[in-house]
Amino acid sequence: MSPPLNRSPCLAPPLRPSYNGGCDLISFRSAMTTLRVGNAADVSGGEALNLHEYQSKRIFARYGIPVPQGEVATTPEAARQIAARLGGPVVVKAQVLVGGRGKAGGIQLAQTPEEAEAVARRILGMRLKGLPVRKVLIDPAVTIRQEIYLGGVIDRAQGRIVMMASSEGGVDIEEVAARSPEKIVRVAVDPCLGLRAYHARHMAQTIGLPRAYFRPFAEIAQGLYRAMVENDASLAEINPLVITDEGTLVGVDGKMVVDDNALFRHPDIEKLRDAEEEDPFEVEARQHGLSYVKLTGNIGCMVNGAGLAMATMDIIKLYGGEPANFLDIGGGASATRVTAALRIILSDPNVRAVLINIFGGITRCDEVARGILAAMDEVQPQVPFVVRLIGTNQEEGQRLLSDAHLVTANTLAEAAQKVVRLAQGTS
Amino acid sequence: MSILVDSNTRVVVQGITGREGRFHTRQMLDYGTRVVAGVTPGKGGQEVEGVPVFDTVHEAVARTDANTSIIYVPARFAPEAILEAADAGIRLIVCITEGIPTLDMITVRHYLRQVGARLIGPNCPGVITPGESKVGIMPGHIHRPGPVGIVSRSGTLTYEAVYALTQRGIGQSTVVGIGGDPIVGTTFLDVLRMFQDDPQTEVVVLIGEIGGTEEERAAMYIRDEMSKPVVAFIAGQTAPPGKRMGHAGAIIAGGTGTAAEKIAALEAAGAHIARHPEEIADLVATLLGR
Numbered sequence: 111m112s113p114p115l116n117r118s119p120c121l122a123p124p125l126r127p128s129y130n131g132g133c134d135l136i137s138f139r140s141a142m143t144t145l146r147v148g149n150a151a152d153v154s155g156g157e158a159l160n161l162h163e164y165q166s167k168r169i170f171a172r173y174g175i176p177v178p179q180g181e182v183a184t185t186p187e188a189a190r191q192i193a194a195r196l197g198g199p200v201v202v203k204a205q206v207l208v209g210g211r212g213k214a215g216g217i218q219l220a221q222t223p224e225e226a227e228a229v230a231r232r233i234l235g236m237r238l239k240g241l242p243v244r245k246v247l248i249d250p251a252v253t254i255r256q257e258i259y260l261g262g263v264i265d266r267a268q269g270r271i272v273m274m275a276s277s278e279g280g281v282d283i284e285e286v287a288a289r290s291p292e293k294i295v296r297v298a299v300d301p302c303l304g305l306r307a308y309h310a311r312h313m314a315q316t317i318g319l320p321r322a323y324f325r326p327f328a329e330i331a332q333g334l335y336r337a338m339v340e341n342d343a344s345l346a347e348i349n350p351l352v353i354t355d356e357g358t359l360v361g362v363d364g365k366m367v368v369d370d371n372a373l374f375r376h377p378d379i380e381k382l383r384d385a386e387e388e389d390p391f392e393v394e395a396r397q398h399g400l401s402y403v404k405l406t407g408n409i410g411c412m413v414n415g416a417g418l419a420m421a422t423m424d425i426i427k428l429y430g431g432e433p434a435n436f437l438d439i440g441g442g443a444s445a446t447r448v449t450a451a452l453r454i455i456l457s458d459p460n461v462r463a464v465l466i467n468i469f470g471g472i473t474r475c476d477e478v479a480r481g482i483l484a485a486m487d488e489v490q491p492q493v494p495f496v497v498r499l500i501g502t503n504q505e506e507g508q509r510l511l512s513d514a515h516l517v518t519a520n521t522l523a524e525a526a527q528k529v530v531r532l533a534q535g536t537s
Numbered sequence: 538m539s540i541l542v543d544s545n546t547r548v549v550v551q552g553i554t555g556r557e558g559r560f561h562t563r564q565m566l567d568y569g570t571r572v573v574a575g576v577t578p579g580k581g582g583q584e585v586e587g588v589p590v591f592d593t594v595h596e597a598v599a600r601t602d603a604n605t606s607i608i609y610v611p612a613r614f615a616p617e618a619i620l621e622a623a624d625a626g627i628r629l630i631v632c633i634t635e636g637i638p639t640l641d642m643i644t645v646r647h648y649l650r651q652v653g654a655r656l657i658g659p660n661c662p663g664v665i666t667p668g669e670s671k672v673g674i675m676p677g678h679i680h681r682p683g684p685v686g687i688v689s690r691s692g693t694l695t696y697e698a699v700y701a702l703t704q705r706g707i708g709q710s711t712v713v714g715i716g717g718d719p720i721v722g723t724t725f726l727d728v729l730r731m732f733q734d735d736p737q738t739e740v741v742v743l744i745g746e747i748g749g750t751e752e753e754r755a756a757m758y759i760r761d762e763m764s765k766p767v768v769a770f771i772a773g774q775t776a777p778p779g780k781r782m783g784h785a786g787a788i789i790a791g792g793t794g795t796a797a798e799k800i801a802a803l804e805a806a807g808a809h810i811a812r813h814p815e816e817i818a819d820l821v822a823t824l825l826g827r
Contacts, residue, residue: 158781264639266719266749266786269646301644342640371785372638374613401783405775416717416783417691417746418814420772424796425813427775436776438783469693469700471676472564500700501676522697522815 158344159368162205164247165382166364169341170348173333177361180249189230192248194223202229205245206238207387209282214238219251241387252360257350258317259283259294260331262338264345270298273305273335277317279350293317305335326359341379342372391454398450400439407432409533410455410464410493412448414439422467425522431530434461449485456491463533465525466497475499475507483514494532498525539666539711540686540731540738541629541657542605546670549574549594549603549627551610551618553585557633558609561674562586565607568677570670573601594625605629607663607672612636615659616645623654630722631672632659639785642720649722656722660784662692662714673714675699683708685821686732688725689744690717690784694772694814698742701818707825710738717784719748725755733763740766740824742817743808745799747773748787752799760806768820769803770811771796 161169167177180196182205183189193200204216211217216238220226226248236243257279265272276294278286286293295316297309310328319327330351338346348361373380385393395402401416405423409431413419416438423433435458439451455464470478478499486495498519499507508518517532519525548565552558553575563586565572572588574597581592591597594606606622608615608631615634622630630649637659649656657664663673667680675692679700687709689695695714702709713728715721725743732738741763745752752771759767774796776782778789789795804810809824811817 264643264719267751267754269643269720271640271643301647339640342638344639369639371612371636372640375638403777403780403782405777413693415691415693416787417689417694417744417772418697420746420776420782420787421694421697421770421814423776424772424774428813433775436780436782469696471679471693471696472674500697501679522813526813 159370159373159379159383160207161366161368161379161382162207162245162384163203163364164205164245166346166366167361169337169366170334170346170361170364173337175330175333175337175348175361176359177364178249178252180247182245182247183230184234184245186227186231186234189246189248190223190227193220193226196248196250199251200226201249201251202226202233203247203249204233204236204238204243205247206241206243207384208239208241211238216243244386249362252352252362253355254350254352255355255357256353258319258353259286259347259349260334260351261347261349262334262343262345265298268298270301271335271338273297273299273309273313273331275313275317275331279352283347283349299335304339305332307332322357323353323359330359330361337366341366341376342369343367344369391457395437395450395454398447398454400437400447400451400454402451402454403436404458405433405435406460407434408460408462409529410434410437410458410461412437412439412451412455412464412466412468414468418467418469422465422522422526425526426465426530429523429526429530431526431533434458445481445484448481449488452485452489452491456489456493461493462535463493463529464491464495465529466495467522467525468497468499470499470501470504470507472502474503475501476503476510479507479510483510486514496525496529496532498522538735538737539669540728540735541664541711541713542666542670542672544571544669546605546629546672547571547573547601547603548670548672549576549597549601549606549622550588551576551594551606551608551622553577553588553590553609554580554583555609555611559585561607561609561633562588564674564677565671568671570672574598574603594621594627598625598627603627605672606631608632608634608659610634612638616641619645619656619659620648623649623652628654629657630654631657631661631663632716632722633661633663633674634658635660635717636785637718639719642718646720646722657713658716658718658721660718661716661721662695664711664713665709666711667709675712675714679703680712681708682710684710684737684739684825685742686710686728686735686738686740687712687742687744688728688732689714689742690746690786691744691772695744697814698744698770698817701815702821705818705822705827707818707821707827710735717746717786719786721786725751726758729755729758729763729767733765738765740768740821742821743767743769743803744817745769745771746784746787747771747776747782747789747796747799748784748794750794753802756799756802756806756808759803759808766824767803767808768811768817768824769800769808770814770817771799771803
């Protein structure tokens, strides 16, 4: 691994010397970690907006990155017309937010417009990793002399964007990282300098590109960095970046993940969100300001706070149960939020019992209890509930719940054991 | 002794005229925190809960000698609020705000390091030294002074641990919520160093969760340089890969950032691992001989 090129005149020494005891591996892994987020297949829900290949490449093109001039089709007939317009062989590519499209048969070559139509018909009928293919990208085929990798990620440990390149493109970069990490060059970019041409030349040289490609490669790398920064991407990837037989560089596949928290300044990108590819209940939860992730178990959970919600799932598992979801109702636990949360939890037919775990801090437990009772009155759940309220006025809160014939618990362990028994139908 | 905040802490509240800012200013005053100023651009000259409001942090510092800032400003304005505090000479900035764009935090963190200001958060409950000063949104009354230092990426999970300790008569030196975002101003490692050097702290509790590798970095410090015992709990053992669990930073990506890896690293470093939140207090009590 080469040292990061992050020395800059505008950088004062860090507040305290960083702890270096064997940390190189960690910062490397941390870059790899963020990288994986690029496999759109691996990320959904929460804070990331994954863009389709064709959307990512259109954005890249605005930053001077050469990409094939393809178009999107939703019918086989449209695919034929696009292929006819492009002339010559084309590649038909499924536009689905999963990784490994090629291996699954979602990317195929077609020599003629008629063949493109037939191929598109096959691909449009496919399901890739459970998701139906609704769109295909028809790109002119390019000749391939070499495939390289170019990407940018946010490195959490360094607090910077790290740009990476490898002579081994066209495969999952993590495979390269695991097999031959020396083939990846990384540059941790100083945010006040940005990615400079000399950084890019260093990357090009390190991955063994001939000198003639230094300039076009640098333009692409700097364009990709700007695309990331100006669109608030947490990942931007060109894989492969192809050297054609004609000696040009072309970004054949592209990927972008945009930070949800920055969408307020990117209304154009917000419109690209593909709601068809999201879990409808996760979408509904987001609209209510709730954070919900559906899981495969049968014990519904409603908790205030993300860390406590995870800990509650974990303790259910510890006592032999399986959580049906992650759900953080945030602060307050008002009746309206609890009602929305209950509806979402109970929309999952697998749910056999529900555990509500609320730490009433500044909000008093008796208020939370009243909110829960009002919500249950409205939703009329058919499965048993265990409620644990801890904090200010907890005795009063628990009394209100007991009077309404709800199972209560004092400790988290007790609550978990009770709900696991109820879900198993043994109590 | 304690770390970060104490009875000499003089707080300026940025965003004091907003709903959250006003509410928590009252809460902090009730706890005994010395809230000396508030800032909301355009609202200088007002008072909130008896605290004078200024238009800029510079003015607030000049008039009141505030030395610590707490920020309740909405996400799109919070990065600027942090930078303004740092520029005004504030050296401890606590940012409660959730949802700040990650790339903004890269620039902010970079600048703070240049000027030597410390940021706690963002997306955190703040810092409390029980009995002295509360600079945050945590329920103050569940805390009591004592020998346990706590550092955590979570809010309510930390309150659980504090509550369980206090119920057993075990108090806390300082409780620090470092925040749930991918990029935060202060890491586990930074806070562990402070607790190691703090004479009041006898036992340290580290509450981590899935995502990133800061717990692993902390483990190396615990192994190599820490003499005080550490009790650790990691949330998210049942979290599926690739899903963000509420916090922007809580995601298992590419097979790393898992709870199992973090627990293994901390255990190998000699930390005492709690299997669930209530075990934290049990383990601390044993270590303190209670």
